[in-house]
Amino acid sequence: MENLLKVTIDGKSIEVPPGTTILQAARQLGGNYPPAMCYYSSLKDTGGKCRVCLVKVAQTSETNPRPMPKLVASCLTRVEQGMVVENQSSPEVLEARNGVVEFLLINHPLDCPVCDQAGECDLQNLSYEHGTEGTRYEEQRREFNKIDIGPYVQLHMTRCILCYRCVYAAEQLTDSRVHGVLNRGDVSEISTYIQNAIDKDFSGNIIDVCPVGALTDKTYRFKQRVWFSKPFNAHRSCAKCSGQTIAWMKGDAIIRITARKNAFGEVEDFICNECRFEHKQLSDWTIEGPRDMGEDSVISANKYELPVISPAVNVDAKFVSE
Amino acid sequence: MKILLEHIDKPGIQSIDGYIKNGGYRSVEKALKQLSPDQLVEEVKTSGLRGRGGAGFPTGMKWSFLDKKSDKPKYLVCNADESEPGTFKDRYLMEHIPHLLIEGMIVSSFALTAKTSYIYVRGEMMYIIRILEKAIAEAYAKGYLGKNILGSGYDLDLYVQAGGGAYICGEETALLESLEGKRGNPRNKPPFPAVWGLYGCPTVVNNVETIAAVPWIVNNGGAAYAGIGIGKSTGTKLISACGNINKPGVYEIELGLPVEEFIYSETYCGGIANGRELKAVVAGGSSVPILPKNLILKTANQDARLMSYESLSDGGFISGTMLGSGGFIVFDDQSCIVRNLWNFTRFYHHESCGQCSPCREGTGWMEKVLHRIEHGHGKLTDIDLLVDVAKKIEGKTICPLGEAAAWPVASAIRHFRDEFEAHVRNPESCNARHLHFETAMSH
Numbered sequence: 137m138e139n140l141l142k143v144t145i146d147g148k149s150i151e152v153p154p155g156t157t158i159l160q161a162a163r164q165l166g167g168n169y170p171p172a173m174c175y176y177s178s179l180k181d182t183g184g185k186c187r188v189c190l191v192k193v194a195q196t197s198e199t200n201p202r203p204m205p206k207l208v209a210s211c212l213t214r215v216e217q218g219m220v221v222e223n224q225s226s227p228e229v230l231e232a233r234n235g236v237v238e239f240l241l242i243n244h245p246l247d248c249p250v251c252d253q254a255g256e257c258d259l260q261n262l263s264y265e266h267g268t269e270g271t272r273y274e275e276q277r278r279e280f281n282k283i284d285i286g287p288y289v290q291l292h293m294t295r296c297i298l299c300y301r302c303v304y305a306a307e308q309l310t311d312s313r314v315h316g317v318l319n320r321g322d323v324s325e326i327s328t329y330i331q332n333a334i335d336k337d338f339s340g341n342i343i344d345v346c347p348v349g350a351l352t353d354k355t356y357r358f359k360q361r362v363w364f365s366k367p368f369n370a371h372r373s374c375a376k377c378s379g380q381t382i383a384w385m386k387g388d389a390i391i392r393i394t395a396r397k398n399a400f401g402e403v404e405d406f407i408c409n410e411c412r413f414e415h416k417q418l419s420d421w422t423i424e425g426p427r428d429m430g431e432d433s434v435i436s437a438n439k440y441e442l443p444v445i446s447p448a449v450n451v452d453a454k455f456v457s458e
Numbered sequence: 459m460k461i462l463l464e465h466i467d468k469p470g471i472q473s474i475d476g477y478i479k480n481g482g483y484r485s486v487e488k489a490l491k492q493l494s495p496d497q498l499v500e501e502v503k504t505s506g507l508r509g510r511g512g513a514g515f516p517t518g519m520k521w522s523f524l525d526k527k528s529d530k531p532k533y534l535v536c537n538a539d540e541s542e543p544g545t546f547k548d549r550y551l552m553e554h555i556p557h558l559l560i561e562g563m564i565v566s567s568f569a570l571t572a573k574t575s576y577i578y579v580r581g582e583m584m585y586i587i588r589i590l591e592k593a594i595a596e597a598y599a600k601g602y603l604g605k606n607i608l609g610s611g612y613d614l615d616l617y618v619q620a621g622g623g624a625y626i627c628g629e630e631t632a633l634l635e636s637l638e639g640k641r642g643n644p645r646n647k648p649p650f651p652a653v654w655g656l657y658g659c660p661t662v663v664n665n666v667e668t669i670a671a672v673p674w675i676v677n678n679g680g681a682a683y684a685g686i687g688i689g690k691s692t693g694t695k696l697i698s699a700c701g702n703i704n705k706p707g708v709y710e711i712e713l714g715l716p717v718e719e720f721i722y723s724e725t726y727c728g729g730i731a732n733g734r735e736l737k738a739v740v741a742g743g744s745s746v747p748i749l750p751k752n753l754i755l756k757t758a759n760q761d762a763r764l765m766s767y768e769s770l771s772d773g774g775f776i777s778g779t780m781l782g783s784g785g786f787i788v789f790d791d792q793s794c795i796v797r798n799l800w801n802f803t804r805f806y807h808h809e810s811c812g813q814c815s816p817c818r819e820g821t822g823w824m825e826k827v828l829h830r831i832e833h834g835h836g837k838l839t840d841i842d843l844l845v846d847v848a849k850k851i852e853g854k855t856i857c858p859l860g861e862a863a864a865w866p867v868a869s870a871i872r873h874f875r876d877e878f879e880a881h882v883r884n885p886e887s888c889n890a891r892h893l894h895f896e897t898a899m900s901h
Contacts, residue, residue: 184646185814187854206853212646235850239819272843275826298812317641317812320624322822324812 158210174299175211183211195220253349286333296350302342474596485673498569504680506692511665543744544785547696548666562669625809644857688714691766702790704728742782745862747869806863834885
C-alpha cells in the first residue's frame with residue numbers, strides 16, 4: 137500500500153494518495169470545497185485558468201512549514217505530506233474569489249432571463265454565493281459578432297468565460313477538433329476557423345461541459361425553463377456510447393437529452409451525438425426513474441411522477457413503484 | 459568597466475572575422491577543451507550572474523535545476539522576445555555584436571548538455587533575425603556550430619525562431635508553447651521548464667543579455683565577475699534609457715552606480731532635456747513601479763539610490779521599485795503621469811493573452827477607467843476603484859503579466875494621487891494641455 141499524504145483543509149484532515157490535488161482532496165472531504173469553472177477532472181489539461189478555485193497554502197508540507205507566497209490554483213496544486221490549506225476559512229481567499237467572480241461578470245451580459253442555461257449555470261450559482269448586488273463596472277460590455285457553428289450547438293460568445301473546457305472536450309472526445317480560441321485578451325473568442333460546423337460525433341458534449349450558457353443545445357432552445365422540466369434517468373442500447381443519459385421531459389414529451397452529471401457537476405459518461413440529438417421519442421428510451429439532482433438544484437424542488445406509460449414505452453420493471 | 463559592449467565600436471565586429479580578431483570565441487575553445495559542463499555551471503554560480511530579463515533570478519541556480527539525469531534531450535532557449543515598453547537593450551546587443559550571443563549560446567548549451575538550442579526573437583525585429591541567421595551561418599562555417607565542434611566531440615545545432623508579435627511570448631512558458639507551434643498561452647507552474655520545458659523536455663530559458671555575459675565569465679572566471687558590481691548585484695547591466703533625457707541610448711553600467719549619476723552624468727543620460735526638472739522614473743521597464751524624484755534619487759532612509767537589484771527594491775513597493783529589465787524611462791516635470799499610465803495600461807490590455815480571468819478582464823477594465831479619467835470623464839471614486847482592481851489582479855494570475863499590469867497602476871496612484879484627483883477635478887485644463895501636447899508632437 138502506498139503512503140498516503142495527510143492534508144488539512146479548513147481544519148479538517150484527510151489522507152489521500154500522492155498526486156491528489158487540493159481540490160480533489162477537498163471534494164472528498166465534502167462541505168465547502170472550492171468551486172471550479174474551468175477544471176474538469178475527466179478532461180486532461182483543463183484547469184488553472186478561471187482562478188475561482190484559488191486557495192491559501194498556509195503550510196507547504198511537514199518538512200517545509202512555510203506558506204506558499206501566493207494563492208494557488210487548488211485544481212492543479214498537488215498535496216504534500218502535512219500540507220495545511222485554507223479555503224473558506226481565509227478572508228484573503230474569499231476576497232480573491234469575490235474579485236474573480238466580479239471579473240467574470242463585468243463583461244457577462246446577465247441575460248439570465250432568456251438564457252437556456254439559467255437554473256443550471258455555474259456562473260449563476262457562483263455569483264449568488266460570491267457576487268455583489270450591484271456592479272462597479274460602468275463601461276460598455278463586450279460584444280461579439282454572432283457566428284453559426286452548426287446544426288446542434290448554439291454559441292453565445294458574450295456569455296463565454298473562456299474556460300477552454302469545450303476546446304479540450306472537442307480535442308479529446310471527437311476525432312477532429314474544428315474550433316478553438318481565436319484572438320487574445322478580452323477579445324478572445326471561441327470560434328471555428330474558417331467558418332465550420334461543430335458536428336463531429338461526441339461534439340455535443342461541449343454543451344454539457346460549458347459552465348455557462350455560451351454553448352447550448354439548438355434542439356432544446358427556448359423549449360422550457362429548466363426548473364419546469366422533469367429529468368429522468370434513461371438509457372438505450374447504443375453502439376457508440378453507454379447510452380446512459382438524462383431525458384428531460386415536458387409533460388410526456390422528451391425535450392432534451394443530456395449526459396448524467398455527478399455531485400460535482402461533471403459528466404459521468406460522455407454520450408454520442410445520436411443519443412443526444414436524434415432520439416427525442418419516448419419510445420426510443422427505457423426510462424429508469426426520476427433523476428436525483430442533488431439538494432442544491434432548483435430542479436429537485438419539483439416533486440413529480442413517472443411519465444404516463446403507454447404500451448410503446450419501455451420502463452424497467454424494477455423502477456416502477458407499486 | 460565594460461563586459462558586453464567592450465568591443466562594440468570595433469570595425470567589423472558584426473562579422474565573425476572582426477569578432478574573432480577582438481578575442482571572440484575564445485570561451486568556446488576554453489569551455490569545450492578544458493572544462494566540464496558541471497564546472498561551467500559552478501563557474502556561473504560563482505559569478506553571481508542574475509537573469510537580465512527582469513526577474514533577476516540567479517542564473518547558476520536556474521542552470522543547476524535542470525534535470526540532467528533525464529534521458530530526454532535538454533534544450534537551451536534564448537529569450538530574445540524583447541518587447542517591454544522602454545526596453546531595447548537586447549536588440550542593440552544583437553544588432554551590433556551578434557556573435558557575442560552566439561558564443562554565449564554555444565558555451566551555455568555545452569554547460570547544459572543541450573544538443574539543440576533556439577533563439578526566439580520578437581517577430582517585429584526581422585532585421586535582427588537576418589543578422590543572427592547570418593552570424594549563425596558564419597559560426598557553422600568556422601566549425602563553432604554543427605558536429606564535433608573544434609574536435610571536442612560536442613554537437614550543437616542552433617536555430618532562430620521568429621515570434622508572432624505577442625508580448626506575452628516573452629513569458630518563458632508562453633515562449634515555449636509558441637516555439638512548439640501552439641498558441642502562446644503561459645503554462646501553469648509547477649512544473650517549471652527545468653523539468654518540463656520545450657516538448658516536455660528539461661529546458662533552460664535565458665535572456666539575451668544573460669547569455670551574452672557567459673563568455674566573459676568563462677574567460678575570466680566567475681570570481682572575477684563577482685568582483686564587479688555591488689553585493690549580490692554582480693557584474694554589469696545594460697540599461698536602455700529613454701524619455702525626457704538629453705542622451706537616450708543603451709549604456710552598460712557597473713551595478714551599484716548611483717541613480718543620480720546615471721541620470722545627470724554626461725557619460726550616461728546627460729541630464730533632463732530642455733532644461734527641465736526630473737519628475738519621476740520608471741526604472742526597469744514599464745511593469746515596475748514608478749518612483750517620484752525624491753524616491754528614485756534617495757531611498758526612504760535617505761541613502762543614495764543605486765542601480766542594483768537590492769537598492770532599487772529597497773523599501774519594497776511602498777517606497778521602492780525594481781531593476782527589472784533595465785528599461786529606464788525618465789519623465790520631466792511637464793509629463794503627465796495619468797496619460798502615461800493610461801498608455802501603459804492600454805499596452806497590457808492589448809497584450810493580455812486572455813487565458814485567466816483576472817488579467818483578461820482586469821486589464822481592460824483599468825484601461826477603460828483610465829481612459830475616462832484622462833479624457834475628463836473621471837470620478838474621484840474611480841481612483842480607489844483602480845487601486846482595488848489592480849489589487850485583485852496582482853498575485854491571482856497564471857503568469858507575471860498580471861503583476862506587470864497591476865504594479866504601474868498601484869504605484870502611480872500611490873505616489874501621484876493628487877495628479878489623478880486634479881484630472882478629475884479640472885478635466886478642461888488637462889484636456890487643453892494634452893491638445894497642446896498633441897499639436898506640438900504633430901509638427
